[in-house]
Amino acid sequence: MLKEAEVTETAGTQTTVDVTIDTSGTVPWVPAITVKPGDFVLFHANRDIVSISFPATGVFPTTEIVTAQTDDIKVWIPSSATPDTYEYAIYVHGDTNKYAVCHSHPVMVVESPEKP
Numbered sequence: 773m774l775k776e777a778e779v780t781e782t783a784g785t786q787t788t789v790d791v792t793i794d795t796s797g798t799v800p801w802v803p804a805i806t807v808k809p810g811d812f813v814l815f816h817a818n819r820d821i822v823s824i825s826f827p828a829t830g831v832f833p834t835t836e837i838v839t840a841q842t843d844d845i846k847v848w849i850p851s852s853a854t855p856d857t858y859e860y861a862i863y864v865h866g867d868t869n870k871y872a873v874c875h876s877h878p879v880m881v882v883e884s885p886e887k888p
Contacts, residue, residue, distance in 0.1 A: 785810060785886065788846075792816040793862060793872055800864045800872035806881040809853045813880075815845040821865040830854040831882060840865060855884045 791813055794801045800820075807813060815824065815838070824838040824845070831853045837860075838845050859877035864870055872878060 786812065788812045788814055790814050790816065793818070793820060793822060793864065795820055795864055795868055800862065800868055800870055802862060802872045802874050802878045804874050804879040804881070806883060807849050808883050809849055809851045809885050811849045813847045813849065815847065815862075817842050817845060817864075819843075820868065823863045823865070824860065825863075826858060826860045828858055830856055831858055831880070849882065851885075853882045855882050857881050 785808075787808070789805050789807055789811060791802055791805055793815060795818075805813060815822070819842060821840050821842050822838065822845070823836070823840055824847075825835050826832050826837060827835055832850065837847060858880045860880060862872040862878055864872060
């Protein structure tokens with residue numbers, strides 16, 4: 773069973789999913805997340821500097837989503853995101869200098885938008 777991130781806020785059809793980048797162990801870790809087009813993902817990097825990339829197309833128009841940012845990073849899932857399961861990469865710079873893991877790579881599931 774996948775351990776999912778926490779949903780902290782829902783406003784209308786938009787949801788914010790909280791993802792804490794846990795660097796307390798030897799390898800950074802993040803939970804699997806499930807989102808819909810129009811949702812937000814709030815990555816909590818705390819004081820760590822992170823870069824986030826999606827090597828596969830289908831969610832974002834570019835592969836580099838976040839480059840060397842810290843603290844809370846809010847990312848909008850475009851309405852054009854194609855439903856599928858995507859592996860993505862979170863690199864933690866600084867003392868860690870490692871990629872975060874989930875199962876192997878972090879996983880984001882983009883579901884179809886709900887139809888009224």
